[in-house]
Amino acid sequence: MAETLLQLEDLRTQFFTGRGVVRAVDGVTLHVDAGETLGVVGESGCGKTITALSILRLVPEPGRIVSGRIIFRGQDVTKMDDDEIRQFRGNDVAMIFQDPMTSMNPVTKVGFQIEEAMTAHERFTERLAKGRVIELLKKVRVPAAESRVKDYPHQFSGGMRQRAMIAMGLSNEPALLIADEPTTALDVTVQAQIIQLMKQLNRELGTAMMLITHNMALVASLCQRVVVMYAGRIVEEGPVDQIFRSPQHPYTWSLLRSVPRVDEARKDRLVSIRGLPPDLLNPPPGCKFHPRCPFVVDRCKIEEPPLGEVAAEQLARCWVLMRNVKDEDVAAAKSSALSLDAAKKLKAPAGGDAGR
């Protein structure tokens, strides 16, 4: 059993807006083991990024962690003072972001920015840090690292910038790297290079990784375990193989069937999840997913299901569970939503013509 590196216990992060309280992270309990890669998936607004920012205590105003514990190697992050949190960030847990252009300083050289990330902490002396920059850039496979340390961020391409960001994140040898949509802004062939790099680094350095993404394929490629979030809550969690083979929450099931696969010929319509994600100012009662769920039963509308064990190491928050859904109901979930009646009326030739 690997050491538990990070443990979130009933974490709640809320935003106090003029219109009311938004429960962005609403009772999240999860753990990351040393050396493992955990995927956190969900759509925009599900709370995945705020969970990550909460871990580093970087939640933007008017947000606040209101309750729960964040235990990193036995220490509660929520109780750290300013000095402790400064040492914790970067040294123990580092984060890389989606857009490498906006997360770098455009007026200082890339090499200096990486060096600065090290000298801000006490682990490396200034001289040692200077020497490590090139080594780090080589580690993330930046070609001609010796000369590129003197470049500015705009002289780097998107893929190279993301490599430099990863080098910066790894510069203090953190035990956990949080990557928030690290490849979303990149082209496919460059994305493949970065995925490969992250896999290699995880293997070589043993750095644990928390990958935050909306892309299930990326999770399949990079992660060992996955947590699925919806409306600020975890709705399903488990080993990647298990979740992809046998998802039990209808939301996970729909997410997996709503994206076409590049390695398969078109067979079926995509499963589309009807409606919109809930307004977190005014979430629905009962299960948060019930207004969009194709397999909803009465109980879902009143009582929220707990996150219960459904198989070995697999948890799901659902009263129904996919294994109890009938085949014909699954087929109905894929049917056409087009208003055929409206289509017929529109096809009738409309009088008049262009330019007349």
Next chain:
Amino acid sequence: MQAAEKTPGTAIKADPVLLRVQNVYKYFPLQGFGSGGLSVRAVDGVDLEIRRGEALGLVGESGCGKSTLARLITALLPVTAGSIIFDGQDITKLRGAKLRRMRRKMQMIFQDPFASLDPRMTVGDILMEPLDNFKIGSGRERTQRVQELLRLVGLNPNFNNRYPHEFSGGQRQRIGIARALAVNPSFIVCDEAVSALDVSIAAQIINLLQDLQREFNLTYLFIAHDLAVVRHLSDRVAVMYLGKVVETAGRNDIYDNSQHPYTKALLSSIPVPDPEVERQRAPILLKGEIPSPVNPPSGCRFHPRCPIARAPGICSEVEPPLEPHGAVDQEAACHFAGQA
């Protein structure tokens, strides 16, 4: 491929090809000091055919020229050279009223549903505008048509008094689709129409586009960088690299039997939502990134990144033409097609 049924009002023609792009170039001259008469060669000699009733997927990475090509095809940008024959007429030569009439047949759906709707117009006005422009129907018929359009794309017809900011991204994209359909076009260009949307919402829009194509016999040019979406939506696929088409084929041939090493690498780069497959899969990693379209490499422009290139040699000296290779209806521009 289904034979396109004619909608009333369009002339019956035997030609199965709706759109022919013939040797089209688009250069954007660089501005400013030291640019020395150089140009960005966004589209650099493209030939392409789109058949009636089919969905052609156009894929490639950023900067490959796919969006520029879309704007040339819809006559939103003038070509530098070449011709674009739509329904028997060269649209690069059309001006004024004739061009306007042609535009009624081709519509575009844009990537960003936030930027492509006027925030000061109500949804009703947005959908009414094309009907007014082309003087379609009487005032009452137009109002009714707007309501039917909203229903068609799955929105409440009573929403016509609302403004774009009151809608979510997916709903706005539906409005964009309704606007494109308002004038009964035969051809729709979708430029990254789902890439800005969340997964569950993207699936709704993909299904809607498929249903609409079937219902209205639409011809699509579907531009995207997401090859999985393209495989799902297209009948044929064209791959672009640095201003050129490097391969075209049927949607399954291009994936199962790709002939060009760039197509192979591009496809192998995409992760699959299946951990078991992912453990077996070894992506072909290309060296470096796309070179500048200002000064593309000599010979085959893919040769500096190509895993099978003979350079220096034929690949760095001779530009390969787009020729039949592999399956029926498949073409590739590579000296060593099928050998990667």
